[in-house]
Amino acid sequence: MATVIETPRDTAPYPDERGRRTRQGRRAPNVLGGLGGWVWLALIILPVYYVVITSLKNQAGFFGSNPLAPPTEPTLVNYRTVLEADFVRYFANSVIVTLGSVIPATAVSFMAAYAVVRGHGRIIASANTLFLLGLAIPLQATIIPIYFMITRASLYDTLLALILPSIAFAIPISVLILSNFLRDVPRELFESMRLDGCSEFTMMWRLALPLVRPAVVTIAIYNALHVWNGFLFPLILTQSPDKRVLPLSLWAFQDEFTVNIPAVLAAVVLSTLPLVVLYALARRQLVSGLTAGFNK
Amino acid sequence: MTTILKPKPGMAVRGPRAEGPSAWMVVPALVFFLTFAVVPLLGVVFLSFTNWNGLGAITWAGLESWRTALTDSVTLNALVVTVKIMVYSLVVQVPISLLLGVFTAGNQRYRALLAVLYFVPLLLSSAAVAIAFKALLDPNFGMGPGLGIPALAQNWLGSEDLVLFVVIFVIAWQFVPFHTLIYQGGVRQIPASFYEAAQIDGAGRVQQFIHITLPQLKYTIITSSTLMVLGSLAYFDLIFILTAGGPGYATRLLPLHMYLTGFRANDMGAASALGVILVVIGLVLALALQRIGGKSRSSSQLEGA
Numbered sequence: 001m002a003t004v005i006e007t008p009r010d011t012a013p014y015p016d017e018r019g020r021r022t023r024q025g026r027r028a029p030n031v032l033g034g035l036g037g038w039v040w041l042a043l044i045i046l047p048v049y050y051v052v053i054t055s056l057k058n059q060a061g062f063f064g065s066n067p068l069a070p071p072t073e074p075t076l077v078n079y080r081t082v083l084e085a086d087f088v089r090y091f092a093n094s095v096i097v098t099l100g101s102v103i104p105a106t107a108v109s110f111m112a113a114y115a116v117v118r119g120h121g122r123i124i125a126s127a128n129t130l131f132l133l134g135l136a137i138p139l140q141a142t143i144i145p146i147y148f149m150i151t152r153a154s155l156y157d158t159l160l161a162l163i164l165p166s167i168a169f170a171i172p173i174s175v176l177i178l179s180n181f182l183r184d185v186p187r188e189l190f191e192s193m194r195l196d197g198c199s200e201f202t203m204m205w206r207l208a209l210p211l212v213r214p215a216v217v218t219i220a221i222y223n224a225l226h227v228w229n230g231f232l233f234p235l236i237l238t239q240s241p242d243k244r245v246l247p248l249s250l251w252a253f254q255d256e257f258t259v260n261i262p263a264v265l266a267a268v269v270l271s272t273l274p275l276v277v278l279y280a281l282a283r284r285q286l287v288s289g290l291t292a293g294f295n296k
Numbered sequence: 297m298t299t300i301l302k303p304k305p306g307m308a309v310r311g312p313r314a315e316g317p318s319a320w321m322v323v324p325a326l327v328f329f330l331t332f333a334v335v336p337l338l339g340v341v342f343l344s345f346t347n348w349n350g351l352g353a354i355t356w357a358g359l360e361s362w363r364t365a366l367t368d369s370v371t372l373n374a375l376v377v378t379v380k381i382m383v384y385s386l387v388v389q390v391p392i393s394l395l396l397g398v399f400t401a402g403n404q405r406y407r408a409l410l411a412v413l414y415f416v417p418l419l420l421s422s423a424a425v426a427i428a429f430k431a432l433l434d435p436n437f438g439m440g441p442g443l444g445i446p447a448l449a450q451n452w453l454g455s456e457d458l459v460l461f462v463v464i465f466v467i468a469w470q471f472v473p474f475h476t477l478i479y480q481g482g483v484r485q486i487p488a489s490f491y492e493a494a495q496i497d498g499a500g501r502v503q504q505f506i507h508i509t510l511p512q513l514k515y516t517i518i519t520s521s522t523l524m525v526l527g528s529l530a531y532f533d534l535i536f537i538l539t540a541g542g543p544g545y546a547t548r549l550l551p552l553h554m555y556l557t558g559f560r561a562n563d564m565g566a567a568s569a570l571g572v573i574l575v576v577i578g579l580v581l582a583l584a585l586q587r588i589g590g591k592s593r594s595s596s597q598l599e600g601a
Contacts, residue, residue, distance in 0.1 A: 019512065021571075030402075033395075033398075033399050033455060034406075036395065036396075036399065037396070037399050037400075037407065037410050040396060040411055040414070041393070041413055041414070041560065043469065044413060044414060044416060044417060044469070044473075045416075046412065046430050046439065047428050047429060047469070048416060048428075049315065050428070050431070050439065051428045051431075053432065058353035062437065066441070067437050067438055067441055067442035067465065068439060068440055068443060069442075073351060073539075077506045100601075104328075105422065107324075108324040108325040109325055109378065110325070111321045111322070111324060111325065112321065112322045112324070112325035113395075113465055113556030114317060114321060115317045115319065115322040116322065117319050118316045118322070119316040119317045119318070119319065119322075120316055121319055123319040123322065123326075124319055124322050127322045127325070127326045127329075128322075128325070130329065130330075130334065131325075131329065134329065134333055135524075135582075136526065136578060136579055136582035136583070137337065137575055137578050137579060137582075138526060138529040138530045138551070138574050138575065139333055139553055140529075140530050140532060140574075141337075141340060141529075141551070141554070141571040141572070141575045142333065142336035142339070142340050142572035142575075143338035143554075143558075143571075144335055144340060144342060144343055144554075144558050144564050144567055144568050145335070145337075145338075145340050145342075145557070145568075146332065146336045146340075146341030146459070147558075147559075148339065148343070148348075148564075149332075149335070149339070164328075164331075164332055165332045165333075165417075167328050167332070168328045168331065168332030168333045169331050169332070169333065170331075171325050171328060171329050172329075175325065176308050180598070181333075200316070200317040200318070200321075201317075204317070204321075213525075220540075224416070225419070227422070228421070229421030229422065229423075229424075230421075231421065231422055231423050231533035231536075232532055232533060232555075233532075235561060236555075243381050246421070247421045247422070247423035247533070248423075249426070250424060250427055251422070251423055251427075251537055254427060254537075261437065264427060264431070265428065266426070268420075268424045268427055270426060272419055272420055272421070272424055274358060275419040275420075276416075276419055279415065279419055283387075283415075283480065287410075287411075287415065287477060289502045290477050290478075290481075291477050291478065291480055291481030291484070292481055293480045294477075294481060294519060294520075
């Protein structure tokens with residue numbers, strides 16, 4: 001069953017594909033395509049390279065050397081500047097907001113997706129329609145009422161103020177993708193569990209969840225990316241430095257460090273590092289889940 | 297509850313039906329979504345008929361906020377900028393991500409490696425991307441002098457003529473990787489037998505692309521384009537940090553105009569009116585793109601958006 005989620009490359013729905021493509025005997029290599037691929041890589045890597053090397057330069061090196069040359073004397077002084085500027089607190093805030101949003105969002109979305117796929121009736125159907133509608137509407141357009149609600153609920157300038165709307169905004173896409181995967185679980189499996197006297201909750205927990213776990217992980221990472229990188233909610237719903245999350249802190253560093261560009265870029269590197277690690281660990285999962293999830 | 301579980305007519309054909317989960321399972325998600333998405337959606341309509349500075353009391357204002365929002369020449373300009381960014385983004389991103397998607401769907405080793413690296417921009421926050429490009433585009437300390445090409449040492453973000461294209465490039469840099477992934481998945485679902493048949497018929501690479509790949513990717517193109525179009529109604533953070541809408545009003549697109557009207561000019565009424573406009577545009581475009589996709593598609597495919 002896990003095959004539903006894996007890359008088509010691994011499931012090899014077209015067994016001859018691999019052989020055909022790797023043999024390549026009859027076909028000339030696609031020079032133009034390859035060239036384009038490498039050019040795009042250069043475009044992708046150049047800014048990343050620039051950010052990393054600049055973050056390792058001291059101020060004098062930044063103003064004195066060729067901007068694209070690697071630092072002559074690499075230094076970590078910028079990283080120290082950033083860490084001393086309360087970076088750890090912003091980092092912790094981001095972790096709290098991300099976990100606090102992603103875990104409940106994934107849980108409620110999974111339950112909803114399960115109900116959408118397995119259940120019937122008006123409530124479930126209208127909930128599903130509502131979620132689908134949420135995909136078509138730029139939810140950012142609702143920031144003013146959200147600001148109003150949060151201030152009236154005395155949640156302004158708290159981390160909870162960021163968590164609550166983040167959960168809501170993650171639901172439409174999560175329910176959509178999870179229900180697409182749940183539809184692939186054969187009905188007979190549920191049927192036999194039902195005959196064994198299992199409740200729906202048991203079926204969801206013991207049968208559906210293990211079978212679509214890769215999709216659940218994918219959607220959790222996808223949502224984590226969004227919340228971790230989110231800027232709009234922190235901008236309008238928090239104010240004090242001790243409630244700052246990372247993207248907002250990058251923006252604040254810009255003002256704080258002004259001309260110390262290497263320090264600002266060191267903050268950029270530090271704020272991205274956790275996601276790079278996550279990507280390195282769960283790349284297959286994320287990429288294959290996304291490619292499959294959006295093509296159903 | 298009993299009404300929910302009652303089997304519909306037509307279902308009896310398939311034999312006794314599993315009872316299925318009760319509606320409570322959908323309730324937690326529904327409550328969150330109603331509270332923080334649907335209620336605010338109604339709220340933005342309500343607030344567009346009021347006066348509010350963000351702190352004090354809310355007073356009924358009738359159509360005043362709408363008049364302010366619609367007669368402001370900046371609003372019209374913001375609409376034009378939004379449409380420009382939307383259209384140019386589509387024109388730039390669709391071909392690039394389609395070609396890259398086809399490219400990375402190949403099974404060559406180096407392509408797999410490139411695909412890993414292509415993903416990197418998706419890991420960066422818009423704030424990080426904006427800050428990185430701001431430094432990179434600096435005429436004195438950025439890539440211009442770095443590469444020694446004077447043409448690249450422009451005042452990219454300070455020129456009204458150039459800035460829009462810079463913004464479109466940076467948006468493409470950030471979002472093409474995501475769409476490449478979608479296309480890659482789409483291409484891999486095309487049966488290899490199609491290509492084999494074409495090869496036997498003597499079709500070349502370009503012909504195969506035009507006659508097999510493109511038609512087969514129709515729905516992927518619609519899904520991805522829908523996402524791009526709706527996404528361009530949400531570009532906020534990137535442009536806010538990169539240009540703050542400037543120079544002048546050159547990159548002040550609708551979401552940014554809404555934010556600045558509400559939270560900088562403290563006119564929440566007019567900002568809400570702009571929010572309503574955003575919602576309406578989003579809905580109209582989503583429905584229009586669904587039409588193009590054809591009615592036979594299931595709702596799940598449409599909303600692959």
